[in-house]
Amino acid sequence: MFVTSAFAEEAAPAVEGGNTGTEGATQSSTGVPAKAPGTFPPFDPATFPSQLLWLAITFGLFYLFLKKVVMPRVGGIIDVRNDRITQDLDHAARLKGEADAAVAAYEQELAEAKTRANAIGQQANDAAKAEAETARKKIEAALDQKLGEAEARISSIKANAMKEVGTIAEDTASAIVEALVGGKASKAEIAAAVKSVAR
Amino acid sequence: MTADKVDPIHQFNIVKLIPINIGGYDLSFTNSALFMVATVAVASAFLYLSTSSRSLIPGRLQSVSEMAYEFVGNMLRDAAGTQGMKFFPFVFSLFMFVLVANLLGLFPYFFTVTSHIIVTFGLAALVIGTVVVYGFMKHGLGFLKLFVPHGVPVYLLPLVVLIEVISFVSRPVSLSVRLFANMLAGHITLKVFSGFVVSLSALGAVGVAGSVLPLAMAVALTALELLVAFLQAYVFAVLTCMYLNDALHPGH
Numbered sequence: 001m002f003v004t005s006a007f008a009e010e011a012a013p014a015v016e017g018g019n020t021g022t023e024g025a026t027q028s029s030t031g032v033p034a035k036a037p038g039t040f041p042p043f044d045p046a047t048f049p050s051q052l053l054w055l056a057i058t059f060g061l062f063y064l065f066l067k068k069v070v071m072p073r074v075g076g077i078i079d080v081r082n083d084r085i086t087q088d089l090d091h092a093a094r095l096k097g098e099a100d101a102a103v104a105a106y107e108q109e110l111a112e113a114k115t116r117a118n119a120i121g122q123q124a125n126d127a128a129k130a131e132a133e134t135a136r137k138k139i140e141a142a143l144d145q146k147l148g149e150a151e152a153r154i155s156s157i158k159a160n161a162m163k164e165v166g167t168i169a170e171d172t173a174s175a176i177v178e179a180l181v182g183g184k185a186s187k188a189e190i191a192a193a194v195k196s197v198a199r
Numbered sequence: 200m201t202a203d204k205v206d207p208i209h210q211f212n213i214v215k216l217i218p219i220n221i222g223g224y225d226l227s228f229t230n231s232a233l234f235m236v237a238t239v240a241v242a243s244a245f246l247y248l249s250t251s252s253r254s255l256i257p258g259r260l261q262s263v264s265e266m267a268y269e270f271v272g273n274m275l276r277d278a279a280g281t282q283g284m285k286f287f288p289f290v291f292s293l294f295m296f297v298l299v300a301n302l303l304g305l306f307p308y309f310f311t312v313t314s315h316i317i318v319t320f321g322l323a324a325l326v327i328g329t330v331v332v333y334g335f336m337k338h339g340l341g342f343l344k345l346f347v348p349h350g351v352p353v354y355l356l357p358l359v360v361l362i363e364v365i366s367f368v369s370r371p372v373s374l375s376v377r378l379f380a381n382m383l384a385g386h387i388t389l390k391v392f393s394g395f396v397v398s399l400s401a402l403g404a405v406g407v408a409g410s411v412l413p414l415a416m417a418v419a420l421t422a423l424e425l426l427v428a429f430l431q432a433y434v435f436a437v438l439t440c441m442y443l444n445d446a447l448h449p450g451h
Contacts (some may be wrong), residue, residue, distance in 0.1 A: 062243060
């Protein structure tokens with residue numbers, strides 16, 4: 001039964017709320033004073049001046065407080081944070097730039113050192129090669145010289161030997177002739193005979 | 200007495216706490232005024248204390264304050280451009296006021312400031328008043344171009360201007376009624392379902408068992424109302440931004 005009464009009470013203001021325009025008219029025409037039974041409280045004009053006054057006072061103070069105190073503070077906090085973030089980002093970017101430059105410098109130095117090392121290696125290689133070449137040439141020259149000398153000696157010995165071969169042949173021929181024939185052949189004849197045979 | 204508890208309208212009653220009467224006007228300090236003060240105090244204290252450490256790396260509460268600040272800031276910048284940022288304190292105050300008032304209203308026995316049309320209408324009138332005053336200050340009579348869209352044939356112009364004027368005039372109404380109606384309907388529904396729980400429980404064991412359903416409904420509605428509280432504050436702020444954009448750039 002309470003339920004039904006609640007519904008009934010709700011239904012009445014719902015109808016009132018439906019025609020807002022006629023509300024004021026009926027109020028003024030009937031001249032119902034404040035707190036009249038059946039007046040829907042939100043539409044009771046008797047409360048309007050008080051509500052408007054206190055709304056103006058409270059909202060006005062609230063507006064001033066927010067404008068003068070709260071908003072500069074919150075805005076300041078956010079600005080400081082944004083500044084700090086951009087500052088930190090700048091700092092990070094600068095550090096990154098420095099790091100990149102250091103890496104680049106390092107790599108350049110590394111490349112230079114490599115080329116220098118290559119050049120030194122090449123130089124050493126070339127010098128060693130040249131030294132080896134000269135040493136080889138010197139030894140070759142010495143060997144050639146010795147070879148020449150040896151050949152010369154051999155040829156001279158050979159010539160001597162050949163020369164002696166003639167006289168030995170002549171001697172032997174004269175001895176053989178003497179022994180076989182028993183006479184002496186002239187030296188010139190033997191020599192001519194040996195020469196002809198030798199040919 | 201029990202009827203009072205189940206009455207879904209009872210929560211919207213205005214109670215005079217300190218009667219003040221000046222010049223025939225009733226300017227009493229009421230429960231509504233008390234909750235306006237509470238709204239402002241809670242919102243201010245939260246924003247002030249959560250940011251008091253000014254940490255570079257925000258804690259949870261400071262994050263919430265900063266998120267609200269940037270949320271409204273981006274909303275305004277998207278809608279009205281950087282020129283609109285001069286209204287940032289205004290839009291931020293509106294958003295925080297409506298949001299905290301809506302959220303405070305969700306507490307049981309608390310009064311919902313935004314469930315009274317005069318309050319939402321006051322805020323909406325403030326918005327439209329700002330738009331009109333700033334529009335005329337900045338553009339003079341050029342502000343009236345707002346009502347004359349480009350590229351409309353001359354013979355249609357009177358009709359279009361009439362429609363534009365009506366749509367402009369209906370803005371404060373729609374802005375205030377949307378917020379007011381959402382809060383009112385939500386709180387009535389919550390109260391009705393909670394009332395079911397009480398009245399069903401009075402019927403004995405079967406009633407207690409049956410009251411589980413409206414209880415679950417009330418829990419789900421509370422979650423929905425939490426969403427609505429935020430959403431309506433957001434919608435109010437977004438529409439404010441769009442109307443301010445009209446004041447800044449009336450030429451469509």
